[in-house]
Amino acid sequence: MARKIIIALGVAAITFTATACNTVKGVGRDIESVGQAGDDAI
Structure with a gap:
């Protein structure tokens, strides 16, 4: 559920x-930061 x-x-x-x-470069940075935030939350 949490996942x-x-x-x-x-x-x-x-x-x-x-x-x-x-x-496109900005989108890449944003996606990377969202991924990092997800990893930190887990």
Whole structure:
């Protein structure tokens, strides 16, 4: 249950950060930071 919530939050965060980015490089950094935050939470 908790894993599904974390995954859903991660997907939502990626969606919001991807819409805020103007470059592919920025999207890569945002995805990396969301992944790192997920690893830290686990």
